[in-house]
Amino acid sequence: MDLVGLLVSVHGDGLDAEAILADHPLARGVEPRAINAFLTALAGYFREMSARPALANSPWLRTHQGCWRDATLSWLALRLSADPVL
Numbered sequence: 001m002d003l004v005g006l007l008v009s010v011h012g013d014g015l016d017a018e019a020i021l022a023d024h025p026l027a028r029g030v031e032p033r034a035i036n037a038f039l040t041a042l043a044g045y046f047r048e049m050s051a052r053p054a055l056a057n058s059p060w061l062r063t064h065q066g067c068w069r070d071a072t073l074s075w076l077a078l079r080l081s082a083d084p085v086l
Helices: 002-012 017-023 032-050 061-082
Strands: none
Touching: 002 017, 002 032, 002 061, 017 061, 032 061
């Protein structure tokens, strides 16, 4: 989970998260559906949190969460378009 969560940022920065995931020992043997399920949950979390009102002590938090929402959804869409059965 930590690896996939970190790779959302990698994908969001325009790098090939899939290549890193494919070569990383922590991802060996992990079902692609499990990764997609985690990305779906993460996207839902960021969607929900980014829609909340801004916080006075952290005015950029919702913007940051929106960027992570977009990166997570983008990576998930890429994975699903590569193999829609997953």
